[in-house]
Amino acid sequence: MILVADFGGTTIKLGLVQDTQIIAKTRLDALANHPMQDRLEAVAKSWESLLQEQSRSLKDCIGVALALPFIVDVRNSRVCGEFGKFPGASEIDFSEWSQSRLGLPLVMENDLRLALLGESVVGSAKDNEHVVMLAIGTGIGCAVISGGRLFHGANNRAASLLGHSCIAYNGSVGRCGNIGCAEDLASTATLGELAKSHPDFTESSLSRAARIDYETVFALAEVGDVCSLGVRDQSLTIWATLVQNAVLAYDPELVVLGGGVLKSQEIILPAIREHLRRYMPCIPWEIPIVAATLGDDAALIGGEALFRQIHLKQ
Ligand SMILES: [Zn+2]
Structure with a gap:
């Protein structure tokens, strides 16, 4: 034990x-x-x-x-x-x-x-030897199993900091010091600021919400709130691009997504699958994108x- x-x-x-x-x-x-x-x-x-x-x-x-x-x-x-x-x-x-x-x-x-x-032992990635996992919540984390073993890299940082990769090369310098950091542009940590900087924020129901979290953003986007739609779609595109970059880097047979935002997985998973289909024609096979199951x-x-x-x- x-x-x-x-x-x-x-x-x-x-x-x-x-x-x-x-x-x-x-x-x-x-x-x-x-x-x-x-x-x-x-x-x-x-x-x-x-x-x-x-x-x-x-x-x-x-x-x-x-x-x-x-x-x-x-x-x-x-x-x-x-x-x-x-x-x-x-x-x-x-x-x-x-x-x-x-x-x-x-x-x-x-x-x-x-x-x-854990997911690879009894969860969503059981029996898979090459897996990328992204966890999207307050931050964006990434981990990789390659050949059945956790991938470490030279300094134990392999994939871990993928959430800080540059997603907008002409963006501004973010909290971590990088330019156009993905985590700054699509995570819970900065969601309030992202929403407030949207031109339609003051007209949006988001400005009157008790709390600005992804659950609220996704719910309001569903009923056509313009600001929420803008924030949601930017986030979906950034998450999908990170998945795409991870797929190109690590060649997984499966991508697992976890973290708080996956409460809206019925929107997120199809959107990411569609993004990969459309923008990654260089990979002529479909890579399953699934939600973590072990919580x-x-x-x-x-x-x-x-x-x-x-x-x-x-
Ligand atoms: Zn960063």
């Missing part, structure tokens, strides 16, 4: 996982402004409670897996950069912590990569799978 935790921006999901099955799970408030060292201790205590509830103990566990919202140096069990979340994370040797606190070996990986691994469980299942790959050579 593996102890797994998935550190998100608002919650930490954690569980006991064995042979791709989640035996027990719970969640903690992320408190991402608190030191990582304190959050790790809270996670360890939660695992111990879960074990107790199952009449099990640490002796029944063979390892630990962490999914982290960072670029992860997998070999050295460290994170690269903190971006204002879980302060002190980059100073921690996570393997050392796991050994000293729990007496167990540890694996760790970027959270979206583990979600993709919050994906990275927990992926964590256990990664532990088995690394420590049990499976």
Whole structure:
């Protein structure tokens, strides 16, 4: 049995996982402004409670897996950069912590990569060896499985930062410092500003909405709200272009989409498929574009799978 935790921006999901099955799970408030060292201790205590509830103990566990919202140096069990979340994370040797606190070996990986691994074990990408996953929400993340293994690149950053690629070469400099960054032009983080900068915003029902999120934008677009249609269609085009770029770069047999915006998947998936059909004639076959199916469980299942790959050579 593996102890797994998935550190998100608002919650930490954690569980006991064995042979791709989640035996027990719970969640903690992320408190991402608190030191990582304190959050790790809270996670360890939660695992111990879960074990107790199952009449099990640490002796029944063979390892630990962490999914982290960072670029992860997998070999050295460290994170690269903190971006204002879980302060002190980059100073921690996570393997050392796991050994000293729990007496167990540890694996760790970027959270979206583990979600993709989970999807490839029992979810939407089961039995696929070449998969690209994009998660669209507050930001836009990307992860790749190539030849059945997570793809890392030279600096553990392969595909992870695809959301920051330039989508408008003559655009303005965005939050990350890049010109015309895709994430700035089509993600929840900037959606309010995008809507407000639309010429029809003041006439739009969006200007009176309690909250400007993609669910509202998609709902208002459906009833013909001009501003919402403009924002929606720009976002769809940018997401489709990112998918297209990822397909050209990584040659997947399947593309999985996840993240909060997929609540509107009945609009998003057909729009992206149509974009690829129309603008990628150089690839004469159709690549399935599907929605992730495991939700919050994906990275927990992926964590256990990664532990088995690394420590049990499976
Ligand atoms: Zn960016």
